[in-house]
Amino acid sequence: xxxxxxxxxxxxxxxxxPEGFAVEQASSQIVLGKVTLRYEPELADDAxxxxxxxxxxxxxIERPLARDVDDRVRITFVNHSGRVAEATGMPQWxxxxxxPEAGDIVIxxxxxxxxxxxxxxxxKHEMAHVILHRATGGAxxxxxxxxxxxxxVTGGISLxxxxxxxxxxxxxxxxxxxxxxxxxxxxxxADAAVAYAAARDLVEFLRSRDAQGAQGAxxxxxxxxxxxxxxxxxAFVRAYDASLPDLVGxxxxxxxxxxxxxxxIASGGVPFAxxxxxxxxxxxxxxxxxxRGWARxxxxxxxxxxxxxxxxxxxx
Numbered sequence: 001x002x003x004x005x006x007x008x009x010x011x012x013x014x015x016x017x018p019e020g021f022a023v024e025q026a027s028s029q030i031v032l033g034k035v036t037l038r039y040e041p042e043l044a045d046d047a048x049x050x051x052x053x054x055x056x057x058x059x060x061i062e063r064p065l066a067r068d069v070d071d072r073v074r075i076t077f078v079n080h081s082g083r084v085a086e087a088t089g090m091p092q093w094x095x096x097x098x099x100p101e102a103g104d105i106v107i108x109x110x111x112x113x114x115x116x117x118x119x120x121x122x123x124k125h126e127m128a129h130v131i132l133h134r135a136t137g138g139a140x141x142x143x144x145x146x147x148x149x150x151x152x153v154t155g156g157i158s159l160x161x162x163x164x165x166x167x168x169x170x171x172x173x174x175x176x177x178x179x180x181x182x183x184x185x186x187x188x189x190a191d192a193a194v195a196y197a198a199a200r201d202l203v204e205f206l207r208s209r210d211a212q213g214a215q216g217a218x219x220x221x222x223x224x225x226x227x228x229x230x231x232x233x234x235a236f237v238r239a240y241d242a243s244l245p246d247l248v249g250x251x252x253x254x255x256x257x258x259x260x261x262x263x264x265i266a267s268g269g270v271p272f273a274x275x276x277x278x279x280x281x282x283x284x285x286x287x288x289x290x291x292r293g294w295a296r297x298x299x300x301x302x303x304x305x306x307x308x309x310x311x312x313x314x315x316x
Contacts, residue, residue, distance in 0.1 A: 006131060007260055023038075023078055023083055023106065025079070025083065026039050026076050032051055034071050035075065036074045036075065038076045040079050043078075049119075050123065058071055058131075060082045060155075061124055062131050062286065064153050065132055065153060073103045074105070075106070077106075077108075077109070078106065080110045080114075082112070084097055084107070085258075095108045095112070096123070096125060097126070098127075100130045100136065102146075103130055121156060125151065126151045128149060129146060132149050132150070132226070137176045139227070139229070141228040142232065143185065144202070145232075147184060148204075149199050151200035164193050165194070165201055170256075174194070175198065184199075201251070201255075205250075205254075206218075206219060206240075210240075222238075262299055
């Protein structure tokens with residue numbers, strides 16, 4: 001996510017200096033199996049809360065991205081986002097960073113303006129980057145896909161994201177994928193806010209669209225294709241029976257209809273608070289459809305694994 005006062009959303013990223021995240025102030029440590037949590041001593045209470053929640057949060061993010069991946073991860077927890085930027089070389093608006101190939105994460109208790117970050121959402125987002133990297137066998141993925149997946153599987157409704165994307169749809173336009181990549185790597189917080197909002201919405205569209213008739217099946221096949229080494233765009237054709245440009249075109253074609261409420265708000269005709277129930281209901285319906293689809297796929301996987309286990313036992 002991106003932190004700016006105008007957008008009120010904490011900042012996240014999925015890259016950093018290759019030498020790792022060295023933060024001298026994070027001198028205390030908790031070890032949970034394969035998870036190492038380093039933190040600044042004054043953050044002990046929050047660190048204990050994180051330590052208790054990490055296994056469950058990891059499982060929640062892992063479920064839609066992969067059956068099971070290595071859960072080795074090193075988390076550094078600091079007091080202010082400025083130390084995140086110092087440790088990672090990322091922009092000052094960043095409050096969380098992951099280096100997926102190394103399993104390193106750094107998050108901050110406070111955002112650039114001093115307000116408290118949403119630690120659950122922040123850490124889940126960075127965990128998603130690590131899990132996605134491992135679920136795809138370390139495949140080289142576009143930044144928009146990495147960030148969009150991390151935003152999507154983290155869950156929760158983001159009215160800020162919806163407003164940001166709607167403003168782009170009815171304003172300067174939603175950047176193409178190449179521009180989104182540039183915005184993620186730039187230092188302009190406003191551009192980054194649009195990039196995160198667009199990436200999340202595009203991935204939500206991809207997760208809800210299925211060529212195979214089962215909610216979530218095409219996305220799962222896409223991840224499997226990437227894990228096998230299939231080229232990124234070729235993987236979309238195999239999983240969705242459609243090219244990535246075609247899918248992006250379909251997504252773009254539906255944006256104005258989905259955000260038809262925005263002009264009323266922008267003109268001052270209708271307060272956003274009055275439309276919040278409608279926006280929330282639409283989001284909730286979409287999330288429930290995704291949840292049902294993933295639950296069905298999980299049941300099918302369990303049946304398949306049970307059948308394989310039974311066969312192996314019989315041969316023994």
